[in-house]
Amino acid sequence: MHRETLKALSAQLAARKLSSVEVTTHFLDRIERAQSVLNAFITVDREKSLAQAKAADARLAKGDAAPLTGIPVAHKDLFCAKGWRTTAGSKILSNFIAPYDAHVIEQFDRAGAVLLGKANMDEFAMGSSCENSAYGCVRNPWDTNAVPGGSSGGSAAAVAARLAPAATATDTGGSIRQPASFTGVSGLRPTYGRVSRYGMVAFASSLDQGGCIAKTAEDLAMVLDVMASYDERDSTCLDHPKDDYVGSLGRGVKGLRIGLPKEYFTKDVARDVIDPILAAVEQYKKLGATVVDVSLPNQKLSVPVYYVIAPAEASSNLSRFDGVRYGHRAEKYSDLMDLYQKSRAEGFGAEAKRRIMIGTYVLSHGYYDAYYLQAQKIRRLIARDFIEAFKQCDVIMGPAAPTVAYDLGAKVTDPVQMYLDDLYTIPINLAGLPGMSIPCGFGNKGRPVGLQIVGNYFDEARMLAVAHAFQQATDWHEKEPPSPLGEGRGEGR
């Protein structure tokens, strides 16, 4: 059952061949058994999930079901869900039970989907390896010695290990695309403003965007259809008409112009990553697409720009975690300042502290112009590069990461090296563009490689169709990692 796509499960639920309780129980069992190996979840609540599943079954019985009714979906633990502990991967929110639903959660509720559990993640979505979670690191189902990528590593690992048919995730600097690439699943970060940020714990407000991870582009289309909705509670959410993502999947790629930025195909990207990507491009050519060379000359500036803007916003966004109203408060303190210092020192992990300090520094009096303002100016140049490139092509393709998944612990001690790896995903966030990663092969040690597809603003329907065309012609997305449940290997590759 867990091998089925979301689309297939949806059809079986609608035909009443399966009940939501059966499906939900099946996935909950798998989560439970895989947890000690993968640690993909922070919170699971069987009772709550099954209550939702029962309600979904009643709705299915009445015949007023939506495509996602009864489908269990894992949510990154960054989305507030009423009555659910919502930790953002941080100790500082270890006791925080959200009293309200994020807009995204409301959307899934309305669709009748079941909340399967809260997926593990890097603390406050800060990280690229899921090693920054206060709830322990997540392991890559393809090789438990490898990281699953981050920050949505729990969501990606859950889908890859078939612990959930789909999962929500968020992408501030690549947190959907890079883990999707590392775990061999499909991930979509929509255009900034496409999905409401209301109820999503903020990391860097101008870059954060909710999205999803699933096995196929077709499943992503179904999930995006639920998530994408205008919400007046998020002032940066754009009231832009939603496309028919599912209905557009069959558009094909004949005549599609694929832009290949030369900056994405350099010696800095490992050979075992470049090769499958070039093979994928060849596949697209076979399907009728053409290739154009494009350039993103300011791409190289995106890492320093990102690591000024994102920490600046984060340092301010994380100020509310002060131990006064909710969340972790130090047990003993002598005065107000001591309460703040101890609660925050105990509550935040090393990476969150590092970014708070960087952000505080770049916003300080006398440094603001040199860092923050300058970064904002370059950010505009980076966005302009894409606008220019999209005059010559319909989508841009390249790697989502310069290597396949690396070993756990390999880069923990060198945060700058980890930051530099984000070079291929970050420019898209700075420009506010939509991006995807779909599986396109395997590199060293049999670890997956993802093909990044970047679209123009609000061009998610086209991107999904482009990904779908590839998945119709290839079977990389069907490759399954060894089972984490100790029941013998899965299909493997």
Place this chain on the structure above:
Amino acid sequence: MRADWEVVIGLETHAQLTTASKIFSGASTAFGAPPNTQASAVDIALPGTLPVLNKGAVERAIRFGLAVGGTIAQRCVFARKNYFYPDLPKGYQISQYEQPVVAGGTLSFLLDGAVKTVRLTRAHLEEDAGKLLHEAVPGSSGVDLNRAGTPLLEIVTEPDMRSAAEAVAYAKALHALVRWIGICDGNMQEGSFRCDANVSVRKPGGALGTRCEIKNLNSFRFLEKAIEYEIRRQVEVIEDGGKIVQETRLYDPDRDETRSMRSKEDAHDYRYFPDPDLLPLAIDRAWIDRVGGAMTALPDALRGRYISQLGLSLYDAMLLTESREKAAFFDEVMKADVQAKIAANWVNGEVSALLNDAGLEFDRSPVSGGQLSRILQLIADGTLSGKGAKEVLREVARGDSATGDVDEIVASKNLKQISDGGAIEAAVDQVMAANPKLVEDYRSGKEKAFNALVGQVMKATQGKANPAQVNAALKKKLG
């Protein structure tokens, strides 16, 4: 204090805007609710919550900009002011920094009979903080976030004021204006209108001295006393050879002194930056026109009309436009056929004094504009003397009369002026007969005796005789 010190004052005023809900959330702004009952998820800064701008607050800022002749920004930006305090749930206050909603403008008012004009630097929108409750929870401090997120307009002046009295006159004029245009209820006890004063002293014509900021003055009296104390303190420090340290000070009304709160060295680095949760706010001409079109006549416009159409002096016009209620009262009086100058004198004089004694504003006046205009007409046609008219005014104000009809009150209280020639002549004859010595004195050239005789006639008529007629009759009979 030696006379050769010049005082320089600038004010920052926080006016709480009259919107029903908060500036970035849907929670109510009503005053006095039990703690934390008007604090929404956004106000207590739950993770994941986001601000949504209340357009009503912007509209009120536009009204203010129009009223002071400032420039309303086509594009303004909300910025985060970052600091930690338990009354600030997000750890930052959403305010405006480099691009405020209103720039420039002026405010004019009367000071010692002369018109003064203070230049405004800017007015910007921001959210208020919550309140710490130190007594509510035994052994610890509580936080009430009802006020958190209440919309404020911070109105900043240039350092244009030269005395505590001038600062108070400005603050009163501003207080009247924000109420006039309906953007603030002006309730100072509830903190809806509070001032910070920046005070420095210098030798006339010299460079500006180092300033101190006195925070949170929520009455005109405290504003005046705090500034006066601060001036004395600064002059003393300098004259004793010391230096003023730039700092923030608090006024203690119980001890009538200001005390240092924090010096510049301890000042926060607020790390202002544009709030990425809010888009830059665009204000187009059409919006400004719509707001302007719905506004009642502004004080400036009324003053212009009083001067050009009614022939009043600027001084009278300024006084009449001290508040919208007062101007409306005057307009009501002027609906009848009365002389503008006389009406202005009565509104600014007798009626103002009457209300002042009763602690009332013009909108609660016990005498209506219509009643006053009738009184003025009765003076004009000789029915009432000036003195009698004042008595009628007091009678009307007392409100004993069921109908409030001025003519009826004049008749029932027998306040009518005696203008009947025969009656006056009879009284004159009687007084002359009873005071032969005065008559003798007058006829022998003692002019003073004439006034004494007038007084006797007025006394005999209980003050009701028409003085002009008494004068004329006496003159005729004395020869």
